[in-house]
Amino acid sequence: MQRPALLTLAALSTTGLAHAQSTTKLSPPPSIHNTEPIAMNDVIIIGGSFAGLAAALQLGRARRKVTVLDTGLPRNRFAGHSHGLLGHDHKPPLDILAEARQQLARYPTIRLVNARADSVSGAIDHFSVRTGEGESLEARRVILSYGVADQMPDVPGFAERWGKSVVPCPYCDGFEVAGQHWGLVWSGPQSHQSARLFHDWTNKLTVFADGHEIPPEIKADLARRTIPVVVGRIIEIAHQKGHITTVNLDTRRNVAVDILFAHPRTKPSASLHESLGLATQATPGGIALEVNERRQTSLPGIYAAGDLTTPQLPSVTQASSQGAMAGIFAQQSMLA
Numbered sequence: 001m002q003r004p005a006l007l008t009l010a011a012l013s014t015t016g017l018a019h020a021q022s023t024t025k026l027s028p029p030p031s032i033h034n035t036e037p038i039a040m041n042d043v044i045i046i047g048g049s050f051a052g053l054a055a056a057l058q059l060g061r062a063r064r065k066v067t068v069l070d071t072g073l074p075r076n077r078f079a080g081h082s083h084g085l086l087g088h089d090h091k092p093p094l095d096i097l098a099e100a101r102q103q104l105a106r107y108p109t110i111r112l113v114n115a116r117a118d119s120v121s122g123a124i125d126h127f128s129v130r131t132g133e134g135e136s137l138e139a140r141r142v143i144l145s146y147g148v149a150d151q152m153p154d155v156p157g158f159a160e161r162w163g164k165s166v167v168p169c170p171y172c173d174g175f176e177v178a179g180q181h182w183g184l185v186w187s188g189p190q191s192h193q194s195a196r197l198f199h200d201w202t203n204k205l206t207v208f209a210d211g212h213e214i215p216p217e218i219k220a221d222l223a224r225r226t227i228p229v230v231v232g233r234i235i236e237i238a239h240q241k242g243h244i245t246t247v248n249l250d251t252r253r254n255v256a257v258d259i260l261f262a263h264p265r266t267k268p269s270a271s272l273h274e275s276l277g278l279a280t281q282a283t284p285g286g287i288a289l290e291v292n293e294r295r296q297t298s299l300p301g302i303y304a305a306g307d308l309t310t311p312q313l314p315s316v317t318q319a320s321s322q323g324a325m326a327g328i329f330a331q332q333s334m335l336a
């Protein structure tokens with residue numbers, strides 16, 4: 001459906017716009033960038049989920065030629081529902097993405113491709129992206145939106161329950177279990193903020209130290225809030241009937257909670273930023289790509305958006321907003 005439209009634009013560039021306008025009914029006529037040789041994209045977007053598709057939407061609406069490469073593994077694919085995105089609350093995340101892809105089909109200059117980007121080389125105005133299938137694509141700008149992957153701990157039951165009864169974010173999943181018994185797996189001093197935050201949803205919280213030494217002043221604050229701290233390492237997450245999750249510890253204690261919050265470390269889903277030598281910042285949860293106020297990375301012409309750049313409170317809303325801005329800033333950087 002998109003290919004013939006692109007070919008139409010290519011044909012216009014070779015036969016001449018004036019001739020085409022006299023023989024076919026066109027509305028509106030393509031702008032000058034559509035008469036570029038068809039082999040060169042304006043932008044290649046690597047990662048076609050919330051951030052990447054939002055970037056493509058803005059670029060497609062600006063009639064820029066865009067190719068989106070995607071391997072179809074959004075971070076929240078384990079969750080039954082996505083929450084907090086205005087207009088799409090409580091919808092399966094994959095349904096939101098499928099609807100977005102359908103809407104992008106009306107833009108003739110956007111091409112969505114199921115493929116992995118394996119390498120990026122070149123410099124501003126002429127980047128080459130090689131796909132897993134060995135195809136080489138050229139573009140003036142590149143947007144990296146390939147997200148991060150949560151690194152599951154080697155605890156039986158953890159990965160199986162991820163996105164169901166073991167979850168990372170109260171804004172995403174807290175409302176449905178408000179007032180119930182929550183557990184929090186301690187992952188460092190930053191977990192103190194989670195313990196304070198969770199009080200807006202429940203006053204029944206248990207902290208699992210999971211082998212961490214919690215500083216005495218934080219322990220005292222938790223005690224003041226009547227939040228019990230369970231010592232010992234988690235050796236298994238077992239799922240009981242209904243929503244009850246049992247946390248089994250190496251101290252031979254088993255503690256039942258209704259939902260368990262945990263923050264495994266994350267890792268970028270690809271290493272293209274490493275081979276490009278892009279600047280990153282270390283955060284307690286993993287690394288994040290550095291971008292400036294126009295979402296450009298440390299390499300001119302390469303932009304980034306979404307979880308890859310968001311160590312704090314990542315969300316579909318943030319990823320979509322950042323993606324849209326990356327698309328707009330990439331487009332504006334190419335103005336004649």
Ligand SMILES: Cc1cc2nc3c(=O)[nH]c(=O)nc-3n(C[C@H](O)[C@H](O)[C@H](O)COP(=O)(O)OP(=O)(O)OC[C@H]3O[C@@H](n4cnc5c(N)ncnc54)[C@H](O)[C@@H]3O)c2cc1C
Pocket residue numbers: 046047048049050051052069070071072073074075076077078079081082083084085115116117118145146147148150162163167168169171172173269270305306307308314315316317319
């Ligand atoms: C369990 C769980 C539940 C969540 N629930 C919510 C929620 O309810 N509400 C909310 O707002 N947020 C939620 N989130 C957060 C949300 O998933 C992320 O913030 C969001 O997915 C980030 O979007 P993104 O586009 O940056 O990355 P992603 O959605 O992770 O997409 C990255 C895309 O890039 C692709 N990719 C990776 N490498 C390559 C490559 N080399 N070439 C091509 N493509 C590649 C992947 O396949 C994927 O499609 C949840 C997260 C988790 C873990």
